[in-house]
Amino acid sequence: MSAVFQRCVNCRKAYFPFRLICSRCSNTSFVEDDVDSGVVEAVTLLSSGQQTAxxxxxxxxxxxxxxxxxxxxxxxxxxxxxxxxxxxxxxxYVPFQRNKA
Known part of the structure; x- marks a missing residue:
């Protein structure tokens, strides 16, 4: 299990959602990377009873x-x-599918 994010190949800055240009170094080359866990910062309870965080x-x-x-x-x-x-x-759940090359 993991979520997918984007990493600049030049300066290694991480992004989600994906970007076309790195805001740190203006590079345009990225790789996909995974992260398995994180810490909840804020929670929203939707009218349907579903939680987002x-x-x-x-x-x-x-x-x-x-x-x-x-x-x-x-x-x-x-x-x-x-x-x-x-x-x-x-x-x-972070709904993102890897690009299939």
């Missing part, structure tokens, strides 16, 4: 994730995935 990761990248398999609060550590499953343990 801002998740800050060690790679200094933030995701807005849909919470599956339970509930979270600010400060909780959470695993991340880009594969949704109702049968999974508590995770933050």
């Amino acid at each position: 801002t998740v800050v990761c060690p790679e200094d990248v933030q995701f807005i994730a849909r919470i599956l398999g339970g509930t979270v609060k600010a400060g909780d550590s959470i695993d991340l995935t880009n594969t949704a499953s109702e049968e999974t343990a508590l995770v933050g």
Whole structure:
């Protein structure tokens, strides 16, 4: 399980969502990278009862994730995935599919 983000090949700055030009060094070459977990910074409860959360990761990248398999609060550590499953343990779902070359 993991979420996918983009990393500049020149200066190594991490991005999500993906960018065309690096804001740090103006490079246009990126690679995809993974992050497995992060810490919940803020939680939003939608009118449907679904939770979403801002998740800050060690790679200094933030995701807005849909919470599956339970509930979270600010400060909780959470695993991340880009594969949704109702049968999974508590995770933050970041809907992104890798580019297939």
